[in-house]
Amino acid sequence: xxxxxxxxxxxxxxxxxxxxxxxxxxxxxxxxxxxxxxxxxxxxxxxxxxxxxxxxxxxxxxxxxxxxxxxxxxxxxxxxxxxxxxxxxxxxxxxxxxxxxxxxxxxxxxxxxxxxxxxxxxxxxxxxxxxxxxxxxxxxxxxxxxxxxxxxxxxxxxxxxxxxxxxxxxxxxxxxxxxxxxxxxxxxxxxxxxxxxxxxxxxxxxxxxxxxxxxxxxxxxxxxxxxxxxxxxxxxxxxxxxxxxxx
Amino acid sequence: xxxxxxxxxxxxxxxxxxxxxxxxxxxxxxxxxxxxxxxxxxxxxxxxxxxxxxxxxxxxxxxxxxxxxxxxxxxxxxxxxxxxxxxxxxxxxxxxxxxxxxxxxxxxxxxxxxxxxxxxxxxxxxxxxxxxxxxxxxxxxxxxxxxxxxxxxxxxxxxxxxxxxxxxxxxxxxxxxxxxxxxxxxxxxxxxxxxxxxxxxxxxxxxxxxxxxxxxxxxxxxxxxxxxxxxxxxxxxxxxxxxxxxxxxxxxxxxxxxxxxxxxxxxxxxxxxxxxxxxxxxxxxx
Numbered sequence: 001x002x003x004x005x006x007x008x009x010x011x012x013x014x015x016x017x018x019x020x021x022x023x024x025x026x027x028x029x030x031x032x033x034x035x036x037x038x039x040x041x042x043x044x045x046x047x048x049x050x051x052x053x054x055x056x057x058x059x060x061x062x063x064x065x066x067x068x069x070x071x072x073x074x075x076x077x078x079x080x081x082x083x084x085x086x087x088x089x090x091x092x093x094x095x096x097x098x099x100x101x102x103x104x105x106x107x108x109x110x111x112x113x114x115x116x117x118x119x120x121x122x123x124x125x126x127x128x129x130x131x132x133x134x135x136x137x138x139x140x141x142x143x144x145x146x147x148x149x150x151x152x153x154x155x156x157x158x159x160x161x162x163x164x165x166x167x168x169x170x171x172x173x174x175x176x177x178x179x180x181x182x183x184x185x186x187x188x189x190x191x192x193x194x195x196x197x198x199x200x201x202x203x204x205x206x207x208x209x210x211x212x213x214x215x216x217x218x219x220x221x222x223x224x225x226x227x228x229x230x231x232x233x234x235x236x237x238x239x240x241x242x243x244x245x246x247x
Numbered sequence: 248x249x250x251x252x253x254x255x256x257x258x259x260x261x262x263x264x265x266x267x268x269x270x271x272x273x274x275x276x277x278x279x280x281x282x283x284x285x286x287x288x289x290x291x292x293x294x295x296x297x298x299x300x301x302x303x304x305x306x307x308x309x310x311x312x313x314x315x316x317x318x319x320x321x322x323x324x325x326x327x328x329x330x331x332x333x334x335x336x337x338x339x340x341x342x343x344x345x346x347x348x349x350x351x352x353x354x355x356x357x358x359x360x361x362x363x364x365x366x367x368x369x370x371x372x373x374x375x376x377x378x379x380x381x382x383x384x385x386x387x388x389x390x391x392x393x394x395x396x397x398x399x400x401x402x403x404x405x406x407x408x409x410x411x412x413x414x415x416x417x418x419x420x421x422x423x424x425x426x427x428x429x430x431x432x433x434x435x436x437x438x439x440x441x442x443x444x445x446x447x448x449x450x451x452x453x454x455x456x457x458x459x460x461x462x463x464x465x466x467x468x469x470x471x472x473x474x475x476x477x478x479x480x481x482x483x484x485x486x487x488x489x490x491x492x493x494x495x496x497x498x499x500x501x502x503x504x505x506x507x508x509x510x511x512x513x514x515x516x517x518x519x520x521x522x523x524x525x526x527x528x529x530x531x532x533x
Contacts, residue, residue: 049427052431054427054430054431076430077430077433077434077435078433080430080431080432080433081432081433083431084431085431087424087427087428087431089424091424091425091427091428092428093425093428093429093443093447094447095446095447095450104429104432104434104442104443105432105433105434108432108434108438108442109432109433109434109435109438110433153432154431154432157432157433
Protein backbone atom coordinates (compact mmCIF):
# COMPACT_ATOMS: atom_id res chain seq x y z
CA UNK A 1 0.00 0.00 0.00
CA UNK A 2 1.34 3.43 -0.89
CA UNK A 3 2.10 5.78 2.00
CA UNK A 4 -0.23 8.70 2.76
CA UNK A 5 0.45 11.88 0.74
CA UNK A 6 1.09 13.82 3.92
CA UNK A 7 1.83 12.59 7.39
CA UNK A 8 2.43 14.77 10.44
CA UNK A 9 3.85 13.27 13.61
CA UNK A 10 3.97 15.30 16.80
CA UNK A 11 4.57 18.61 15.06
CA UNK A 12 5.26 21.51 17.42
CA UNK A 13 5.97 25.14 16.70
CA UNK A 14 6.31 28.20 18.89
CA UNK A 15 6.84 31.85 18.13
CA UNK A 16 8.71 33.88 20.72
CA UNK A 17 7.69 31.71 23.64
CA UNK A 18 4.07 31.18 22.53
CA UNK A 19 3.29 27.59 21.63
CA UNK A 20 1.26 27.73 18.43
CA UNK A 21 1.31 24.03 17.58
CA UNK A 22 1.57 21.52 20.43
CA UNK A 23 1.96 18.11 18.88
CA UNK A 24 -0.09 17.72 15.73
CA UNK A 25 -0.64 14.21 14.32
CA UNK A 26 -2.41 14.01 10.99
CA UNK A 27 -2.40 11.82 7.92
CA UNK A 28 -3.82 12.82 4.57
CA UNK A 29 -4.41 10.09 2.02
CA UNK A 30 -4.43 10.44 -1.71
CA UNK A 31 -7.57 12.25 -3.03
CA UNK A 32 -8.60 13.14 0.50
CA UNK A 33 -9.89 16.60 1.40
CA UNK A 34 -9.37 17.67 4.98
CA UNK A 35 -11.07 20.69 6.50
CA UNK A 36 -9.29 22.40 9.39
CA UNK A 37 -11.69 24.33 11.57
CA UNK A 38 -11.11 26.26 14.75
CA UNK A 39 -11.10 29.76 16.16
CA UNK A 40 -8.71 32.42 14.88
CA UNK A 41 -5.33 31.84 16.47
CA UNK A 42 -5.87 28.12 16.93
CA UNK A 43 -2.88 27.38 14.67
CA UNK A 44 -4.52 26.57 11.31
CA UNK A 45 -2.44 28.98 9.23
CA UNK A 46 0.77 28.11 11.05
CA UNK A 47 0.16 24.43 10.41
CA UNK A 48 -0.22 25.01 6.67
CA UNK A 49 2.86 27.26 6.53
CA UNK A 50 4.88 24.62 8.36
CA UNK A 51 3.78 21.90 5.94
CA UNK A 52 4.90 24.08 3.00
CA UNK A 53 8.21 24.67 4.83
CA UNK A 54 7.71 28.43 4.98
CA UNK A 55 8.11 28.15 8.73
CA UNK A 56 10.48 25.69 10.36
CA UNK A 57 8.92 23.35 12.91
CA UNK A 58 10.48 22.98 16.36
CA UNK A 59 9.88 19.27 16.79
CA UNK A 60 8.18 16.31 15.15
CA UNK A 61 8.23 15.09 11.55
CA UNK A 62 6.37 15.86 8.37
CA UNK A 63 6.43 13.27 5.59
CA UNK A 64 5.47 13.84 1.98
CA UNK A 65 4.77 10.60 0.10
CA UNK A 66 6.43 8.72 2.92
CA UNK A 67 9.60 10.77 2.73
CA UNK A 68 10.58 13.04 5.63
CA UNK A 69 10.73 16.69 4.53
CA UNK A 70 11.53 18.40 7.82
CA UNK A 71 15.00 16.92 8.21
CA UNK A 72 17.37 19.73 9.27
CA UNK A 73 19.64 20.81 6.44
CA UNK A 74 17.33 19.57 3.68
CA UNK A 75 16.84 22.13 0.88
CA UNK A 76 13.19 23.25 1.13
CA UNK A 77 12.98 24.60 -2.44
CA UNK A 78 12.41 21.31 -4.34
CA UNK A 79 9.90 20.20 -1.70
CA UNK A 80 7.87 23.40 -1.91
CA UNK A 81 7.60 22.76 -5.65
CA UNK A 82 5.64 19.60 -4.85
CA UNK A 83 3.04 21.44 -2.78
CA UNK A 84 0.68 24.30 -3.56
CA UNK A 85 -0.27 26.96 -1.01
CA UNK A 86 -3.05 29.51 -1.43
CA UNK A 87 -3.20 32.44 0.98
CA UNK A 88 -6.06 34.25 2.65
CA UNK A 89 -4.89 37.60 1.21
CA UNK A 90 -4.20 36.11 -2.29
CA UNK A 91 -0.63 37.53 -2.34
CA UNK A 92 -0.61 37.87 -6.10
CA UNK A 93 2.36 39.72 -7.60
CA UNK A 94 0.92 43.17 -8.40
CA UNK A 95 3.62 44.06 -10.96
CA UNK A 96 2.82 41.07 -13.17
CA UNK A 97 -0.09 40.38 -15.44
CA UNK A 98 -2.47 37.62 -14.41
CA UNK A 99 -1.01 35.13 -16.88
CA UNK A 100 2.55 35.83 -15.69
CA UNK A 101 1.48 35.36 -12.08
CA UNK A 102 0.05 31.98 -13.02
CA UNK A 103 3.05 30.79 -15.04
CA UNK A 104 5.92 32.14 -12.88
CA UNK A 105 6.28 28.93 -10.87
CA UNK A 106 6.22 26.68 -13.92
CA UNK A 107 8.68 28.73 -15.97
CA UNK A 108 11.13 29.64 -13.21
CA UNK A 109 10.91 26.89 -10.62
CA UNK A 110 10.24 24.00 -12.98
CA UNK A 111 11.79 25.30 -16.21
CA UNK A 112 8.73 24.49 -18.26
CA UNK A 113 8.96 25.99 -21.75
CA UNK A 114 7.49 29.50 -21.75
CA UNK A 115 5.01 28.95 -24.59
CA UNK A 116 3.87 25.67 -23.13
CA UNK A 117 3.38 27.19 -19.67
CA UNK A 118 1.43 30.06 -21.22
CA UNK A 119 -0.84 27.65 -23.08
CA UNK A 120 -1.62 25.58 -19.99
CA UNK A 121 -1.97 28.75 -17.91
CA UNK A 122 -4.51 30.18 -20.34
CA UNK A 123 -6.40 26.89 -20.38
CA UNK A 124 -6.58 26.88 -16.60
CA UNK A 125 -7.73 30.51 -16.45
CA UNK A 126 -10.33 29.73 -19.09
CA UNK A 127 -11.59 26.87 -16.98
CA UNK A 128 -11.82 29.16 -13.94
CA UNK A 129 -13.84 31.69 -15.96
CA UNK A 130 -10.96 34.15 -16.26
CA UNK A 131 -9.96 33.65 -19.87
CA UNK A 132 -10.55 37.30 -20.71
CA UNK A 133 -8.54 38.59 -17.72
CA UNK A 134 -5.19 36.98 -18.58
CA UNK A 135 -3.54 40.28 -19.52
CA UNK A 136 -5.01 42.33 -16.70
CA UNK A 137 -3.11 43.33 -13.57
CA UNK A 138 -4.27 41.77 -10.28
CA UNK A 139 -5.29 45.10 -8.73
CA UNK A 140 -7.93 45.55 -11.44
CA UNK A 141 -9.64 42.29 -10.49
CA UNK A 142 -12.30 41.66 -7.88
CA UNK A 143 -11.31 39.74 -4.77
CA UNK A 144 -13.00 36.58 -5.99
CA UNK A 145 -11.20 36.81 -9.33
CA UNK A 146 -7.87 37.40 -7.59
CA UNK A 147 -8.33 34.36 -5.41
CA UNK A 148 -9.21 32.24 -8.45
CA UNK A 149 -6.01 33.45 -10.10
CA UNK A 150 -4.09 32.54 -6.93
CA UNK A 151 -5.55 29.03 -7.01
CA UNK A 152 -4.62 28.71 -10.69
CA UNK A 153 -1.10 29.85 -9.81
CA UNK A 154 -0.79 27.15 -7.16
CA UNK A 155 -2.13 24.46 -9.52
CA UNK A 156 -0.05 25.10 -12.61
CA UNK A 157 2.97 23.44 -11.01
CA UNK A 158 0.97 20.19 -10.60
CA UNK A 159 1.35 19.87 -6.84
CA UNK A 160 0.86 16.59 -4.98
CA UNK A 161 -1.40 18.40 -2.54
CA UNK A 162 -2.90 21.88 -2.26
CA UNK A 163 -3.03 23.74 1.05
CA UNK A 164 -5.72 26.41 1.21
CA UNK A 165 -5.49 28.94 4.03
CA UNK A 166 -8.88 30.56 4.69
CA UNK A 167 -9.11 31.41 1.02
CA UNK A 168 -12.56 32.98 1.30
CA UNK A 169 -12.09 34.95 4.53
CA UNK A 170 -10.98 38.15 2.79
CA UNK A 171 -13.84 38.09 0.27
CA UNK A 172 -17.13 39.92 0.14
CA UNK A 173 -19.92 37.44 0.88
CA UNK A 174 -21.26 37.46 -2.68
CA UNK A 175 -17.83 36.47 -4.03
CA UNK A 176 -17.30 33.48 -1.74
CA UNK A 177 -19.38 31.13 -3.90
CA UNK A 178 -17.27 31.45 -7.05
CA UNK A 179 -14.13 30.45 -5.15
CA UNK A 180 -15.78 27.56 -3.33
CA UNK A 181 -17.12 26.26 -6.65
CA UNK A 182 -13.57 25.96 -7.92
CA UNK A 183 -12.45 24.12 -4.82
CA UNK A 184 -15.32 21.68 -5.29
CA UNK A 185 -14.14 21.14 -8.86
CA UNK A 186 -10.64 20.36 -7.65
CA UNK A 187 -12.07 17.87 -5.23
CA UNK A 188 -14.00 16.23 -8.05
CA UNK A 189 -10.72 15.94 -9.96
CA UNK A 190 -9.28 14.02 -7.04
CA UNK A 191 -6.88 16.68 -5.76
CA UNK A 192 -5.52 15.98 -2.30
CA UNK A 193 -6.05 19.03 -0.10
CA UNK A 194 -6.07 20.55 3.32
CA UNK A 195 -8.31 23.56 3.67
CA UNK A 196 -8.42 25.82 6.69
CA UNK A 197 -11.84 27.44 6.67
CA UNK A 198 -14.50 29.31 8.57
CA UNK A 199 -17.20 28.23 6.12
CA UNK A 200 -18.82 25.50 8.20
CA UNK A 201 -21.50 24.55 5.70
CA UNK A 202 -18.90 24.20 3.02
CA UNK A 203 -16.68 22.09 5.29
CA UNK A 204 -19.63 19.92 6.08
CA UNK A 205 -20.71 19.05 2.56
CA UNK A 206 -17.25 19.09 1.02
CA UNK A 207 -14.64 17.57 3.32
CA UNK A 208 -13.91 13.88 3.74
CA UNK A 209 -12.66 14.57 7.22
CA UNK A 210 -12.89 17.54 9.55
CA UNK A 211 -10.22 18.42 12.11
CA UNK A 212 -11.08 20.77 14.92
CA UNK A 213 -8.05 22.69 16.18
CA UNK A 214 -7.87 24.52 19.48
CA UNK A 215 -4.78 25.90 21.20
CA UNK A 216 -2.42 24.18 18.82
CA UNK A 217 -3.91 20.70 19.18
CA UNK A 218 -6.27 18.63 17.11
CA UNK A 219 -9.03 18.26 19.66
CA UNK A 220 -11.27 16.12 17.53
CA UNK A 221 -11.38 14.78 14.01
CA UNK A 222 -13.67 12.59 12.01
CA UNK A 223 -16.22 12.58 9.21
CA UNK A 224 -18.13 15.88 8.95
CA UNK A 225 -21.48 14.39 10.00
CA UNK A 226 -19.97 13.25 13.26
CA UNK A 227 -18.09 16.50 14.02
CA UNK A 228 -20.99 18.78 13.16
CA UNK A 229 -23.91 16.70 14.40
CA UNK A 230 -22.48 14.86 17.37
CA UNK A 231 -19.22 16.39 18.51
CA UNK A 232 -17.73 14.34 21.33
CA UNK A 233 -15.49 16.93 22.95
CA UNK A 234 -16.91 19.81 25.01
CA UNK A 235 -14.51 22.26 23.30
CA UNK A 236 -15.85 21.33 19.87
CA UNK A 237 -19.41 21.63 21.15
CA UNK A 238 -18.73 25.10 22.53
CA UNK A 239 -17.03 26.26 19.32
CA UNK A 240 -19.87 25.07 17.12
CA UNK A 241 -22.52 26.42 19.48
CA UNK A 242 -20.87 29.86 19.38
CA UNK A 243 -20.85 29.77 15.58
CA UNK A 244 -24.49 28.73 15.43
CA UNK A 245 -25.51 31.40 17.91
CA UNK A 246 -23.91 34.03 15.69
CA UNK A 247 -26.01 33.43 12.63
CA UNK B 248 -48.98 57.54 -6.05
CA UNK B 249 -48.02 60.43 -8.24
CA UNK B 250 -44.54 60.88 -9.56
CA UNK B 251 -43.03 64.12 -8.41
CA UNK B 252 -41.38 66.23 -11.09
CA UNK B 253 -37.57 66.11 -10.78
CA UNK B 254 -36.10 69.04 -8.90
CA UNK B 255 -33.06 69.22 -11.14
CA UNK B 256 -32.58 68.07 -14.71
CA UNK B 257 -29.59 66.72 -16.57
CA UNK B 258 -29.32 70.07 -18.36
CA UNK B 259 -29.17 71.91 -15.04
CA UNK B 260 -26.24 69.77 -13.97
CA UNK B 261 -24.43 70.12 -17.27
CA UNK B 262 -24.88 73.89 -17.12
CA UNK B 263 -23.53 74.04 -13.59
CA UNK B 264 -20.61 71.85 -14.60
CA UNK B 265 -19.74 74.10 -17.56
CA UNK B 266 -20.02 77.13 -15.36
CA UNK B 267 -17.64 75.62 -12.81
CA UNK B 268 -15.12 74.65 -15.51
CA UNK B 269 -15.21 78.13 -17.06
CA UNK B 270 -14.76 79.76 -13.71
CA UNK B 271 -11.74 77.66 -12.73
CA UNK B 272 -10.03 78.34 -16.07
CA UNK B 273 -10.61 82.07 -15.65
CA UNK B 274 -9.28 82.04 -12.11
CA UNK B 275 -6.11 80.14 -13.03
CA UNK B 276 -5.45 82.38 -16.04
CA UNK B 277 -5.82 85.56 -14.03
CA UNK B 278 -3.71 84.32 -11.12
CA UNK B 279 -0.96 83.19 -13.53
CA UNK B 280 -0.83 86.58 -15.23
CA UNK B 281 -0.79 88.42 -11.94
CA UNK B 282 1.92 86.29 -10.31
CA UNK B 283 4.29 85.85 -13.28
CA UNK B 284 3.69 89.36 -14.60
CA UNK B 285 4.28 90.83 -11.15
CA UNK B 286 7.57 88.97 -10.71
CA UNK B 287 8.82 89.92 -14.18
CA UNK B 288 7.83 93.55 -13.68
CA UNK B 289 9.52 93.56 -10.27
CA UNK B 290 12.84 92.38 -11.72
CA UNK B 291 12.72 94.43 -14.93
CA UNK B 292 12.01 97.68 -13.10
CA UNK B 293 14.77 97.16 -10.53
CA UNK B 294 17.48 99.85 -10.62
CA UNK B 295 20.27 97.35 -11.39
CA UNK B 296 18.49 95.43 -14.17
CA UNK B 297 20.29 97.06 -17.17
CA UNK B 298 23.67 96.17 -15.68
CA UNK B 299 22.64 92.62 -14.75
CA UNK B 300 21.25 92.13 -18.24
CA UNK B 301 24.57 93.13 -19.81
CA UNK B 302 26.54 90.91 -17.38
CA UNK B 303 24.37 87.79 -17.49
CA UNK B 304 22.27 87.93 -20.64
CA UNK B 305 24.49 89.28 -23.36
CA UNK B 306 23.46 87.88 -26.73
CA UNK B 307 26.88 88.39 -28.32
CA UNK B 308 28.79 86.66 -25.50
CA UNK B 309 26.21 83.89 -25.55
CA UNK B 310 26.77 83.44 -29.28
CA UNK B 311 30.55 83.26 -29.04
CA UNK B 312 30.71 80.94 -26.01
CA UNK B 313 27.76 78.60 -26.47
CA UNK B 314 29.52 76.24 -28.88
CA UNK B 315 32.42 75.61 -26.50
CA UNK B 316 30.17 75.25 -23.46
CA UNK B 317 28.09 72.78 -25.43
CA UNK B 318 31.13 70.65 -26.27
CA UNK B 319 32.09 70.78 -22.58
CA UNK B 320 28.56 69.66 -21.76
CA UNK B 321 29.09 66.58 -23.90
CA UNK B 322 31.59 65.45 -21.24
CA UNK B 323 28.92 66.01 -18.55
CA UNK B 324 26.48 63.87 -20.46
CA UNK B 325 28.95 61.05 -20.96
CA UNK B 326 30.07 61.09 -17.34
CA UNK B 327 26.48 61.26 -16.14
CA UNK B 328 25.43 58.29 -18.25
CA UNK B 329 28.35 56.09 -17.21
CA UNK B 330 28.26 57.06 -13.53
CA UNK B 331 24.49 56.57 -13.44
CA UNK B 332 24.71 52.98 -14.68
CA UNK B 333 27.51 52.20 -12.22
CA UNK B 334 25.51 53.75 -9.38
CA UNK B 335 22.34 51.81 -10.25
CA UNK B 336 24.12 48.46 -10.17
CA UNK B 337 26.42 49.14 -7.23
CA UNK B 338 23.75 50.76 -5.07
CA UNK B 339 21.33 47.88 -5.65
CA UNK B 340 24.03 45.40 -4.63
CA UNK B 341 24.76 47.36 -1.46
CA UNK B 342 21.06 47.55 -0.65
CA UNK B 343 20.63 43.80 -1.17
CA UNK B 344 23.63 43.03 1.03
CA UNK B 345 22.16 45.22 3.75
CA UNK B 346 18.65 43.78 3.46
CA UNK B 347 19.39 40.06 3.25
CA UNK B 348 19.86 38.34 6.56
CA UNK B 349 22.25 35.64 5.36
CA UNK B 350 25.09 34.77 7.78
CA UNK B 351 27.63 34.45 4.93
CA UNK B 352 27.09 38.09 4.10
CA UNK B 353 27.70 39.35 7.63
CA UNK B 354 31.19 40.84 7.03
CA UNK B 355 30.00 42.36 3.77
CA UNK B 356 27.02 43.84 5.57
CA UNK B 357 29.24 45.52 8.13
CA UNK B 358 31.44 46.85 5.34
CA UNK B 359 28.39 48.18 3.50
CA UNK B 360 27.14 49.99 6.59
CA UNK B 361 30.52 51.68 7.16
CA UNK B 362 30.76 52.61 3.48
CA UNK B 363 27.29 54.17 3.38
CA UNK B 364 27.86 56.06 6.63
CA UNK B 365 31.17 57.49 5.47
CA UNK B 366 30.26 58.46 1.92
CA UNK B 367 26.94 59.95 2.90
CA UNK B 368 28.60 61.97 5.62
CA UNK B 369 31.35 63.59 3.58
CA UNK B 370 30.78 66.46 1.11
CA UNK B 371 30.94 65.17 -2.46
CA UNK B 372 33.39 67.89 -3.46
CA UNK B 373 35.82 66.64 -0.82
CA UNK B 374 35.68 63.09 -2.15
CA UNK B 375 36.26 64.41 -5.68
CA UNK B 376 39.28 66.30 -4.40
CA UNK B 377 40.70 63.27 -2.61
CA UNK B 378 40.26 61.03 -5.62
CA UNK B 379 41.57 63.63 -8.04
CA UNK B 380 44.74 64.45 -6.10
CA UNK B 381 45.43 61.88 -3.36
CA UNK B 382 44.79 58.65 -5.26
CA UNK B 383 47.23 59.45 -8.13
CA UNK B 384 49.74 60.40 -5.43
CA UNK B 385 49.67 56.83 -4.14
CA UNK B 386 51.12 55.69 -7.50
CA UNK B 387 49.22 52.42 -7.20
CA UNK B 388 49.77 50.10 -10.14
CA UNK B 389 46.60 49.43 -12.12
CA UNK B 390 44.83 52.51 -10.76
CA UNK B 391 43.54 54.87 -13.44
CA UNK B 392 45.37 58.19 -13.49
CA UNK B 393 43.04 60.31 -15.58
CA UNK B 394 41.35 63.00 -13.51
CA UNK B 395 38.11 62.39 -15.41
CA UNK B 396 38.01 58.69 -14.53
CA UNK B 397 39.04 59.27 -10.91
CA UNK B 398 36.52 62.00 -10.30
CA UNK B 399 33.90 59.81 -11.99
CA UNK B 400 34.70 57.07 -9.49
CA UNK B 401 34.38 59.60 -6.67
CA UNK B 402 30.92 60.65 -7.88
CA UNK B 403 29.85 57.02 -8.28
CA UNK B 404 30.93 56.21 -4.72
CA UNK B 405 29.13 59.19 -3.21
CA UNK B 406 25.91 58.67 -5.11
CA UNK B 407 25.84 54.90 -4.64
CA UNK B 408 25.76 55.52 -0.90
CA UNK B 409 22.65 57.70 -1.25
CA UNK B 410 20.93 55.58 -3.87
CA UNK B 411 21.55 52.35 -1.92
CA UNK B 412 19.45 53.83 0.90
CA UNK B 413 16.67 54.59 -1.58
CA UNK B 414 16.78 51.00 -2.83
CA UNK B 415 16.88 49.67 0.71
CA UNK B 416 13.77 51.62 1.65
CA UNK B 417 12.08 50.16 -1.44
CA UNK B 418 13.11 46.59 -0.66
CA UNK B 419 11.95 46.89 2.93
CA UNK B 420 8.61 48.32 1.85
CA UNK B 421 7.64 45.11 0.04
CA UNK B 422 5.47 43.04 2.35
CA UNK B 423 7.01 39.72 3.49
CA UNK B 424 3.93 37.92 2.18
CA UNK B 425 5.21 38.57 -1.34
CA UNK B 426 8.39 36.65 -0.58
CA UNK B 427 6.25 33.95 1.05
CA UNK B 428 4.13 33.59 -2.07
CA UNK B 429 7.22 33.41 -4.28
CA UNK B 430 8.87 30.76 -2.11
CA UNK B 431 5.63 28.77 -1.90
CA UNK B 432 5.70 28.55 -5.71
CA UNK B 433 9.07 26.82 -5.43
CA UNK B 434 11.25 29.74 -6.40
CA UNK B 435 14.70 29.92 -4.84
CA UNK B 436 15.36 32.95 -2.61
CA UNK B 437 17.45 34.48 -5.40
CA UNK B 438 14.66 33.97 -7.94
CA UNK B 439 12.16 35.46 -5.50
CA UNK B 440 14.33 38.56 -5.22
CA UNK B 441 14.90 38.84 -8.95
CA UNK B 442 11.36 38.27 -10.19
CA UNK B 443 9.16 39.39 -7.30
CA UNK B 444 10.85 41.64 -4.74
CA UNK B 445 13.34 43.78 -6.68
CA UNK B 446 11.00 44.72 -9.59
CA UNK B 447 8.35 45.94 -7.16
CA UNK B 448 10.87 47.76 -4.99
CA UNK B 449 12.42 49.57 -7.96
CA UNK B 450 9.01 50.66 -9.25
CA UNK B 451 8.10 52.01 -5.88
CA UNK B 452 11.25 54.13 -5.49
CA UNK B 453 11.40 55.43 -9.05
CA UNK B 454 10.60 59.08 -8.16
CA UNK B 455 13.20 59.44 -5.36
CA UNK B 456 15.67 57.54 -7.56
CA UNK B 457 15.23 60.03 -10.34
CA UNK B 458 15.51 62.86 -7.89
CA UNK B 459 18.97 61.60 -6.99
CA UNK B 460 19.88 61.33 -10.65
CA UNK B 461 18.88 64.88 -11.34
CA UNK B 462 21.13 65.88 -8.45
CA UNK B 463 23.92 63.73 -9.92
CA UNK B 464 23.49 65.33 -13.34
CA UNK B 465 24.16 68.71 -11.75
CA UNK B 466 26.92 67.49 -9.45
CA UNK B 467 28.99 66.33 -12.42
CA UNK B 468 30.05 69.99 -12.42
CA UNK B 469 32.02 69.25 -9.22
CA UNK B 470 34.61 67.29 -11.17
CA UNK B 471 35.77 70.61 -12.60
CA UNK B 472 37.73 71.23 -9.38
CA UNK B 473 40.28 68.58 -10.35
CA UNK B 474 40.60 69.57 -14.00
CA UNK B 475 38.19 67.97 -16.49
CA UNK B 476 36.79 70.64 -18.80
CA UNK B 477 33.08 70.06 -18.52
CA UNK B 478 30.40 72.68 -19.17
CA UNK B 479 30.69 74.61 -15.90
CA UNK B 480 34.51 74.76 -16.13
CA UNK B 481 34.42 75.91 -19.77
CA UNK B 482 31.78 78.51 -18.87
CA UNK B 483 33.97 79.79 -16.02
CA UNK B 484 36.94 80.15 -18.35
CA UNK B 485 34.88 82.12 -20.87
CA UNK B 486 33.35 84.24 -18.11
CA UNK B 487 36.82 85.19 -16.91
CA UNK B 488 37.92 85.93 -20.45
CA UNK B 489 34.96 88.18 -21.36
CA UNK B 490 34.41 89.65 -17.85
CA UNK B 491 30.84 88.52 -18.41
CA UNK B 492 28.72 85.80 -16.78
CA UNK B 493 26.58 84.93 -19.79
CA UNK B 494 28.51 81.65 -20.48
CA UNK B 495 27.31 80.41 -17.07
CA UNK B 496 23.73 81.07 -18.18
CA UNK B 497 24.46 79.01 -21.29
CA UNK B 498 25.64 76.17 -19.04
CA UNK B 499 22.51 76.54 -16.89
CA UNK B 500 20.33 76.22 -20.01
CA UNK B 501 22.15 73.04 -20.98
CA UNK B 502 21.71 71.46 -17.54
CA UNK B 503 18.00 72.32 -17.63
CA UNK B 504 17.66 70.82 -21.11
CA UNK B 505 18.47 67.43 -19.57
CA UNK B 506 16.92 67.63 -16.12
CA UNK B 507 13.49 68.94 -17.11
CA UNK B 508 12.75 66.22 -19.70
CA UNK B 509 13.96 63.63 -17.18
CA UNK B 510 11.49 64.91 -14.62
CA UNK B 511 8.61 64.87 -17.09
CA UNK B 512 9.52 61.33 -18.12
CA UNK B 513 9.25 60.06 -14.58
CA UNK B 514 5.97 61.90 -14.02
CA UNK B 515 4.60 60.03 -17.01
CA UNK B 516 5.94 56.69 -15.84
CA UNK B 517 4.33 57.32 -12.48
CA UNK B 518 1.00 58.17 -14.05
CA UNK B 519 1.11 55.01 -16.17
CA UNK B 520 1.91 52.92 -13.11
CA UNK B 521 -1.06 54.45 -11.31
CA UNK B 522 -3.41 53.69 -14.17
CA UNK B 523 -2.27 50.09 -14.49
CA UNK B 524 -2.60 49.47 -10.82
CA UNK B 525 -6.07 51.02 -10.76
CA UNK B 526 -5.04 53.77 -8.38
CA UNK B 527 -6.30 57.31 -8.84
CA UNK B 528 -5.27 60.42 -7.03
CA UNK B 529 -8.22 62.74 -6.86
CA UNK B 530 -7.57 65.80 -4.75
CA UNK B 531 -8.83 69.33 -5.06
CA UNK B 532 -12.08 70.58 -6.55
CA UNK B 533 -13.71 68.52 -9.28
